[in-house]
Amino acid sequence: MRYLTSGESHGPQLTVIIEGVPANLKIDVNDINEEMFKRQGGYGRGRRMQIEKDSVEIVSGVRHGYTLGSPITLIVTNDDFKHWRKIMGADALTEEEQENMKRVITKPRPGHADLVGGMKYNHRDLRNVLERSSARETAARVAVGAVSKILLKALDINIFSRVIEIGGIKDDYEYTLEEVKANIDHNDVRCINDEVAEKMRNRIDQAKKDGDSIGGIVEVVVENMPAGIGSYVHYDRKLDGRLSQAVVSINAFKGVSFGEGFKVAEKPGSEIQDEIAYNKDIGYYRLSNHLGGFEGGMSNGMPIVINGAMKPIPTLYKPLNSVDIESKEDYKATIERSDSCAVPAASVVCEHVVAFEIAKAIMEEYQSNHIDQLQDAVKNHRNWNLNF
Ligand SMILES: Cc1cc2nc3c(=O)[nH]c(=O)nc-3n(C[C@H](O)[C@H](O)[C@H](O)COP(=O)(O)O)c2cc1C
Numbered sequence: 437m438r439y440l441t442s443g444e445s446h447g448p449q450l451t452v453i454i455e456g457v458p459a460n461l462k463i464d465v466n467d468i469n470e471e472m473f474k475r476q477g478g479y480g481r482g483r484r485m486q487i488e489k490d491s492v493e494i495v496s497g498v499r500h501g502y503t504l505g506s507p508i509t510l511i512v513t514n515d516d517f518k519h520w521r522k523i524m525g526a527d528a529l530t531e532e533e534q535e536n537m538k539r540v541i542t543k544p545r546p547g548h549a550d551l552v553g554g555m556k557y558n559h560r561d562l563r564n565v566l567e568r569s570s571a572r573e574t575a576a577r578v579a580v581g582a583v584s585k586i587l588l589k590a591l592d593i594n595i596f597s598r599v600i601e602i603g604g605i606k607d608d609y610e611y612t613l614e615e616v617k618a619n620i621d622h623n624d625v626r627c628i629n630d631e632v633a634e635k636m637r638n639r640i641d642q643a644k645k646d647g648d649s650i651g652g653i654v655e656v657v658v659e660n661m662p663a664g665i666g667s668y669v670h671y672d673r674k675l676d677g678r679l680s681q682a683v684v685s686i687n688a689f690k691g692v693s694f695g696e697g698f699k700v701a702e703k704p705g706s707e708i709q710d711e712i713a714y715n716k717d718i719g720y721y722r723l724s725n726h727l728g729g730f731e732g733g734m735s736n737g738m739p740i741v742i743n744g745a746m747k748p749i750p751t752l753y754k755p756l757n758s759v760d761i762e763s764k765e766d767y768k769a770t771i772e773r774s775d776s777c778a779v780p781a782a783s784v785v786c787e788h789v790v791a792f793e794i795a796k797a798i799m800e801e802y803q804s805n806h807i808d809q810l811q812d813a814v815k816n817h818r819n820w821n822l823n824f
């Protein structure tokens with residue numbers, strides 16, 4: 437499977453083409469839109485998200501609700517475009533009118549792509565960078581992930597996500613997977629503990645009041661993954677490595693870890709390696725899951741547990757020092773309309789980029805043209821693992 441997205445943040449639409457989804461998979465656009473809606477929301481988002489009504493239109497690859505095996509094209513309309521038509525140069529204007537309408541940006545925001553992107557592509561109007569570096573693109577990635585999740589669900593593989601830290605407020609209770617699943621999407625910060633969620637909301641309010649922004653940590657879990665997806669034989673077939681790339685490719689994500697993460701560096705091996713056991717009904721399993729479901733770049737059959745760390749949002753209402761690229765003088769960075777915290781939304785993005793990577797790895801392992809063939813292949817592999 438592969439995909440490409442296109443679209444500017446304030447352009448008419450985002451477009452994504454997904455290739456490699458097997459034929460005859462039932463796709464309900466409402467299932468995709470439910471995921472889109474989760475990403476759009478979340479406490480701490482700015483005014484843009486009140487304007488958009490993120491929903492997907494399927495324009496190819498699906499007929500009467502079933503995939504054809506041909507490329508699937510999805511479109512997400514930007515409702516805000518109607519306010520940006522002139523700024524985006526979509527209307528026929530004289531050159532002078534055009535120049536006045538551009539809302540040129542020359543004061544780059546520290547932490548955003550503005551300055552380096554301008555230098556790289558020779559854009560003296562940094563809006564030309566912002567339009568594509570914006571996390572608006574993550575709406576298209578969630579649409580891809582939503583299709584991937586439908587595929588994985590047909591194989592009994594479930595993926596879910598939650599927020600475990602915002603601006604230093606941590607939900608560090610140890611929950612069972614069942615507790616996590618029962619409380620997922622529990623509230624508008626996507627933290628399953630209501631008391632901690634309230635503290636997170638207060639922390640976000642404080643940051644907003646201070647003209648500041650905050651980051652946090654999200655967790656994604658993949659349940660019921662067959663053992664042996666990915667491979668130890670080459671660096672680029674190691675699935676934990678591929679998932680790491682995918683997670684850090686999300687805007688503002690600066691770190692990724694599996695299972696206990698960086699704690700593995702402090703603890704002795706006896707507390708970190710997950711001991712092996714066998715039961716004839718479920719096959720091999722581990723007595724713990726410190727390593728988060730990976731050994732040798734392969735899934736080991738335990739739940740895959742991934743954490744992603746998001747930095748604070750770069751645009752500050754109390755802007756930081758910057759330099760105007762025209763005058764080269766010191767100025768405060770440009771203030772753009774912005775979120776103050778997007779960690780809840782980012783947890784949904786993280787879940788969906790993981791869903792795509794998992795689906796891609798599954799399709800590589802069990803190359804199949806249609807869903808029945810794929811379901812048989814996965815079933816056979818699970819049986820093989822059971823009897824090994
Ligand atoms: C869901 C989501 C929403 C975001 N919203 C904003 C925002 O409103 N303002 C902003 O400056 N950055 C926002 N960001 C972060 C920037 O897009 C990101 O920091 C920027 O593209 C630079 O990339 P880097 O942080 O990965 O280096 C958001 C990120 C995500 C994942």
Ligand SMILES: C=C(O[C@@H]1CC(C(=O)O)=C[C@@H](OP(=O)(O)O)[C@H]1O)C(=O)O
Nearest residue numbers: 484485569570571572575772773774775
């Ligand atoms: C549009 C989205 O997020 C945007 C991500 C973003 C950024 O700089 O990354 C800046 C803001 O955009 P705007 O300047 O239009 O207010 C966010 O709203 C979205 O998530 O759909």
